[in-house]
Amino acid sequence: MMGGRRHNAQSLCKSRVGIAIAIGVLLGCVFALCFPNGFISISNPAPMLNRRFAHSIAQVGSTLCESSERLNMLKSEFVAASEENSELKKKVRELTEKFRLAEQRKDQAEKQVLVLGDQKKAGPFGTVKGLRTNPSVVPDESVNPRLAKILEKVAVNKELIVALANSNVKAMLELWFNNIKRVGITNYLVVALDEETARYCEAKDVPVYKRDPDKDIDSVARTGGNHAVSGMKFHILREFLQLGYSVLLSDVDIVYLQNPFNHLYRDSDVESMTDGHDNRTAYGFNDVFDEPKMGWARYAHTMRIWVYNSGFFYIRPTIPSIELLDRVAGRLSREPNSWDQAVFNEELFFPSHPGYDGLHASRRTMDFYLFMNSKVLFKTVRKNANLSKLKPVIVHVNYHPDKFPRMLAVVEFYVNGKQDALKSFPDGSE
Template identity: 75%
Template structure:
């Protein structure tokens, strides 16, 4: 009895325990239901209700408008993509056409070279030490239509297609007189004055000096009539072009120069440009190795440089070649763009600067004149007049370019070398006062 009673009691206890677990589970379910009902009143997996049968809120309208704009934007982007694809196809087509044209041009060039080479005399390179390149570019074909009036004057005045040319206005009248007097004294006939105003034109005519007055050019003539030395000097690069186009070699001369011999007897004519130098000895005139010292570089502190003193743009011989004409064009163009630039600096930069990134240098051959024959006034007054042996030399020309009192020194040079006055140069200082 006791065992049965214990079994019934255990069975009743187990049943009560199961009932308690069910009640607890129901209670937890009810509590969770209340919580989800509170947190998610519209359901956990709701979908937007249909708009029909209810009023649209402001936010609904904004969302609808945004959807429309996005659709329009997508349509526009698609249209742009289609247009870009079409443009890209067109560019590809043009590129193919250009490539074909370039290929065709290269083929024609190759054919032309193939046909031309047999016409050119070719030779093999000689033995070591015997090879010498030519520096003499061919002359351009004369074009008389450039300036028929000037062409007629040059036919009468030039000798062997060569001529001395000087530009002058009334500001340099006195120096011009010494200039042409020395030329006539030597017996030079092939020289010409480009008169920049009416006074100089009349002055030359009355003194039997070959003269040429250009046709009116307001931009040039205003400078020519009233400009100073530098302004007038800049004009020559434009004016000389016509002389070269007509097929004449030009010896350009400033008027602050005294002639003692005929310069055409002392030219080499092997280069496009043959110029007087501002140098005063062999190093400065013909070039030298100058060492730049930068101690901060240590072992590499010494950098070797090549230097040469500039060519004088007031006295140079120019043959009628393409590089010569290109030089005139380059200098004239730069002076027009840079009115404050000094023509001599521009002249040398265009003549000497090599090709480098962003710049194509001028391929012109050049020669430096003998500085004892074609002498500047620094060489004369600082060196030559103080040396007994050098005083015996007779230069071809003397250019008073280093001194401001030009007329007085020109007259003294004329007295010393032409009239034999031995003390004519003694009163002047080496430099300017």
């Protein structure tokens, strides 16, 4: 029994081995017929590898080429968009400027309508009043955003005192702002024309504005004398007015004894102190010119007034005021030898005539005892017991070259009560 079983198992094992060999041979034949060169041709593998490598390189090259073209396209689109953006910004600026001018015209037109639009009959005798106060311009902060921020902090009721100064007048400048502080005035600003003056004001806790560089006027600012610097102010003041602020322009040879803003009328484009020394010269008079050879018509009547002082005047932000600054600054640039005060008065007073359009600006002369020039003080006031008791708002040492010692004497007389402080000085510049 055991032998028979062992024989049967060996027979079964042999049959299985035979079947496996037969299947293997059969499969070998099938693969031989289907794949005569085998799965991988090892006779010459290089061509296939080269083809695959070349294909990969071609794909990479194609990708790089497409990326480069795409990058160039993006650059072109960016440049086009930038140009379009610049054009849009330009158009926006143009539209903004047109809108601003339209608003100005609208504001002025509304003011004019109050007088002219609603046509009325003239009232009773002595009651008719014309338009005196021109409307303010619409503030435009884009003119100078940095200055606009400073003025927002310094100005009171949209007005302030402004003085231009360089390092040549440091001693007078210090006396100037010390008296302003003593009176209690807070709305004042020094326009520093050089770095030294800017640093000096900052150290003294004085509000200061250092202009951005301007090659056309910076050389004058650094080294110019009184007249040269004085001529610059008409150019610089324009930005203050465009920003919507009224300016009390002040030279530094002025002693402040009271707050001037408490003594302004604000009913005109320009309110200025006078170089006149009495009622006639300050406020105007009828001067008769005599020409005997004309016989019956020998006497010709003329209207005379002494000039406004361009070193101390209050100017409102109106179109005529800005036109005045433009006219004066323009003439001074074309006529470098002209005196700024003469040009200032000519543009302010000369009427329209053939070949010339006069400026249509309203003006007011300040009280010459309150806003006093040094001729009035040293020639008249100090010698009169009653007048010497009056306390002016400011004293402008404009008639005398020895400015600083006279300014010190004014402080001694009016502030410290030293009665003989003014006596040692001559009337004029002897």
